[in-house]
Amino acid sequence: MTYTAHASAYIDEGAQIGEGTKIWHFSHVSPKAVIGRNCSLGQNVFVANHVTVGNGVKIQNNVSIYEGVELEDYVFCGPSMVFTNVRTPRSAFPRNTSDDYYKTIVKRGASIGANATVVCGVTIGEWAFIAAGAVVNRDALPYGLYAGVPAKRMGWVCECGSTLAFQEHAASCKDCGREYTIDQENVRKRPEESQ
Known part of the structure; x- marks a missing residue:
């Protein structure tokens, strides 16, 4: 075994877990889940079947990653944030097959804050900050800073997490120096060799 799991965690046979990943108290990984390398799953985390978790992902306490959710590399899920996978849930009309679940994708480097809710069927762009x-009920742009209910874009953030202030279509991070350009609502990081 190349990963570490607390004795109270349930790792179902068939689950694929990458080297260096740590799984803490009372967590449950389903048999058809795929988790990458060097991830951290906090206390009471559930990972459902057919979920893919990339490398370097941090999932804090009390988060459930339901079927239909895909987390790319270096995603951060804050404590008690919520993913959904059905848009019209009804107890009397259960939706319990993969065909019933909406796809939710969280792209590389995105962060989702504590107690946020991500309604199924959306894509959260690279390095976005929720x-x-x-409550995210529509797609979030790469590098976008989103807050509120429903979530609205309040600004832009650097890959390091600091806010960006664009002037004449360009911004430089005050903390790390990374440089960005913007064209309407498309933010791009300048290649580091040109900075």
Whole structure:
């Protein structure tokens, strides 16, 4: 075994877990889940069948990653944030097959704050930052800073997490120096060799 799991965690046979990943107290990984290398799953985390978790992902306490959700590399899921996978849930009319679940994708480097809710069927762009308590019910742009209910874009963020202030279609991060350009609502990082 190349990963570490607390004795109270349930790792179902067939689950694929990458080297260096740590799984903490009372977590449950389903048999058809795929988890990458060097991830951290906090206390009471559930990973459902057919979920893919990339490398370097941090999932904090009390988060359930339901079928239909895909987390790319270096995603951060804050404590008690929520994913859904059905848009019209009804107890009397259960939706319990893969065909019933909407796909939700969280792209590389994105962060989702504590107690935020991500309604199924959306894509959260690369390095986007979702504030604590926000409700995301539509796609979030790469590098976008989103807050509120429903979540609205409040600004832009650097890959390091600091806010960006664009002037004449360009911004430089005050903390790390990374440089960005913007064309309407498309933010791009300048190649580091040109900075």
